[in-house]
Amino acid sequence: MSSLVLVNAREGTEIRVAVVRNDTLVDFFYERVRSYRPRVGDIYKARISSVDRSLDALFVDIGGERDGFLPRAHIRTLQNSRQPLTKFFRSGQTLNVQVVREESAQKGALLTTYISIPGRYLVLCPFEEGIKISRKITNDRVRQRLMNVVKDMVPEAYGFVIRTAAQEARKADLARDLQFIIRIYNRLKEKTKKAPAPSLLYSESDLAIRVIRDFLPSGNSRIVVDEPATYERMKAFLEEISPRLSKRLQLYKETTPLFDEFGVESAVESLMGRRIDLPSGGWLTIDITEGMVCVDVNTGSAKGETTEQTALQTNLEAVVELARQLHLRDLGGLIVVDLVDMKQRSNRKKVESRLRKALRQQKERFTMLPINSLGVLVMSRQKRREGALVPWSEKCRFCDGLGYSVSPVSHAAAALRQLQRYLANSQPRGVRLLLHPAVAEALFNNMRKTLARIEQQSSITVEVSLDSSLKPGTVQIVPL
Template identity: 35%
Template sequence: MKQLVVHNEAEWTETALLEDGRLIEFAAERVREYGMAGSFYKGRIVNVLPGMQAAFVDIGLKKNAFLYIDDMLPAHLDKQSDTKPSIEQIARKGQQVLVQITKEPLGGKGARVTMHYSLPGRYIVYMPEADYVAVSRKIEPESERVRLKSLGEHLRRSGEGMILRTAAGDGNDDSLGEELKRLRSQWDSIRSFAESTEAPHELFRDLDLAQRMIRDVFNPNADELILDDAEARERAGLYMQRMMPGVQPRVRLHRDPTPLFETYPVERQLHRDFGRKIWLPGGGTLIWDQTEALTVVDVNTGKFTGADGSLETTVTDTNLEAAEEIARLLRLRDVGGIVIVDFIDMQEESNRQRVLVRLEEKLSKDRTQSHIVGWTKLGLLEMTRKKVRESGAGLFYEPCSTCEGTGRIMIR
């Protein structure tokens, strides 16, 4: 069973997702800055850069947003034409455009925006101009995916597109149809607002953190939601009534004087799992180093000496355990960009393949897209993971003034 634990303060909302008591996701958000990724803006192009085939767009934030040419062109241009226009042919300074944030401002970079729009619901990701239907590969069996794809084709209008999410496998056909109508109406409102206002202007803000987690990870038939704020409990209840009519989810208000994150316990796991050195259950260790460009994870046997006297078995067992923990920590820390894992050297190719399969299997549970490139000639594992928002726990760290950023001090 999973538990979604939501802690509210005056300035912050923090959410923790636990599976059998183990922390697998954590997110934090400033109340006044919620929902930037996924939000819609009417912006004004302030600069067109032919050398980068991109434009900078003023959407009313401190830094201008970045709009790449492929995010301006129609999604299926390759099917219509063999040649792609240049950025100067489709964008001009002063042009007003309707854009959606796909990547929040991080560090010194502004937001990344797109003109390929999408609106996520519990069952459907609605794409008003995509003109195709896709179904989550996590839905089984294959016959159910085929049935849902056929249903999506029947429900959509010409030119519309949608992705049927994993939760669609648990929903009935009427629920999917009602959600599509709601998302379609939401898009019509955004477009009408854009037509009647001048740039730069915010048009639509995505849900707050707790509501997004309920929408994306909470299973009302199996999971439990615990909150420590009565108003937040009321908002969550109203949201679920609207999103999941007829369902009676398990929602509880935490009234115990012991803080919520100590009761479950989230606080202790956060301090352990965000350290540089993480102990594996069997005695091995992970050394975790993060730079601006990439994240490096070094796997060591630590205190684990094996049981059968075989070095290859000892090394492989440690690497298999490390693969599971790395997949969990990538999700928990919300690591983005390039990831290099230095597993302990294995002599047999079959064991290397076992480690790769184990990592892929555990990463399949992650909502954020990742891609395993494979083993390098030096025996390192290369992979990438998409980055959308600033890491929740990262908001509670500040660079160390003594080493100028090599270390971090937790201010939480």
């Protein structure tokens, strides 16, 4: 199936990638340029910070803001051992680890010692044996051909995985890819001997290269890039692993922004919104909390022959769109969906089947429970990284991510309480009250008499000054 891959890097501070199929946004990726946070796939020479017996895991310093987390199940050398970790490891030891999941605001990166280096068609697994092949390659003849070709060219000492993209690859393409990833691994081994701990041994490619390697759809897909240096890097990578794919690469030179030109900017911007409208007039809302993703489905203006039919139609549309949004926004963990109530069990089964079918088209693993008597569906979905929108956004400095903020009137009342608290413990001649402009306005409009009474009771003068750099809930009291 033909796809259009749009790579926007012109602004120089971020890389955005949109994959469009049949005029619909089907994939979106985002990355900040020169971000020094550990990325999935990065390999480090790390130093053990501590051995945690209660968690049966190691905390490992990889040079990030937080220590990485290395559970027993991810330690290759302990594959068949049940003895305590303290028997094998101690603080200060070094070992090579790879990032499996990026660090979040609360947790360090999840690590593994099962190191792998991906190419476009093959994945090198240096500490494993044998050749495996992607389950998505279902044609028996293709599977056998690829196994025979790869078996004849790969070193026996290493394990390899044949990726889905290899099903259309020629033998020469596979050979180039093999040499490419072996060169990377040889450089990594040499660097390990000399590098201190912690230090980065192998940096995962930036988003523009990873999209070609990991996500470029098969078929006659076209890649359009709007920044010359990024275009040259992508072209050089394609010519090294598969020269014939480089013909699909195109440099966009027009002044109109790339996503605007191809009509996807509004679809990308909508990913930041809570509400997603459905074709029949209903909508769903998505709220991301600390512990889960909460989804609510509403019928809105949708109308069917009966209430039950309206609920069924809305829910069927909602679960298809939900699966798409989970993929585009890269949301995972616990997901709770409050569907429109359906009385018939057969209709609930239809909705479950539709969601399961949509999720199976994605590579992330999931577990889904039946719709319960309250009309709630609970599921979990594999989370590979912190979420595509996290680096694109930041916590609201006014509401701290709650989605709601205290009203200016309430902030003004709290400011007066703080002033009275201050005056109860000190006797200045006067004070200057620094407030956010919205809070100061609420104070003057609603509490001028209260402020005058405080001045009279304390025999002081209160000057109110505006400071737009302050949070609405922040009050600064300066004695005069």
